[in-house]
Amino acid sequence: MVRLFLLLYLTLMGLMAKEVHDPVYHIPVSKESPFAAKIVLRSGQEVLFCCPKAMFAFYLRPYLYPEYKIESELDFKELLVKDYLSKSWIKAEGALYLFGSRLVGPKGDDLIPVRNQEALHILRLKYGGSRVLTFPEVIHKGMGLIEYLDLP
Helix, strand or coil: CHHHHHHHHHHHCCCCCCCCECCCCCCECCCCCCCCEEEEECCCCEEEECCHHHHHHHHHCHHHCHHHCCCCHHHEEEEEEECCCCCCEEEHHHCEEEECCCCCECCECCCEEECCHHHHHHHHHHHCCCEEEEHHHHHHHHHHHHHHHCCC
C-alpha cells in the first residue's frame, strides 16, 4: 500500500521520467545512447530514435507516422545524430556514415555516424567497415538501404 502511494505521489509530482519509445522500432530509447538520433520538428517537438537507421526510416516515410503531422520537408527543422566516437550531437546532413562495420546498433546493422574524415579513419581502424556514405547518398539509396540493414 505504501509503495502504491509513493508511486502515485511521484507520478503526480512529475518526478518519474516518462519512458521514450522509438516511433519506428517501438523500443525504449535514451538521449545518452551512443546510437541515438533525433529530429527536431518545426513545431519544436523532438522525436528521439534508437539509431540513425530509424531516423532515416522516419525521415524517408513520415506519412507512416500521422501523429507527428508532417506535411512537407519544411516541417523538419533539424536532423541530429551522435558522433559515435565523441558521443556529441552533430547535424545529420554533415555526418559521414560508416556502413558494414562490426558495430551493431540496438536493432542490428546500422549506419554509424562520425563528424569528419579523421574520426572516420579512427572508427574504421577500430571496427572495420565496407563503405562510407554521405547524407545525400543515404537519402538517394532510400528505404532499400534501410530495409537491407534490417535483414536478419
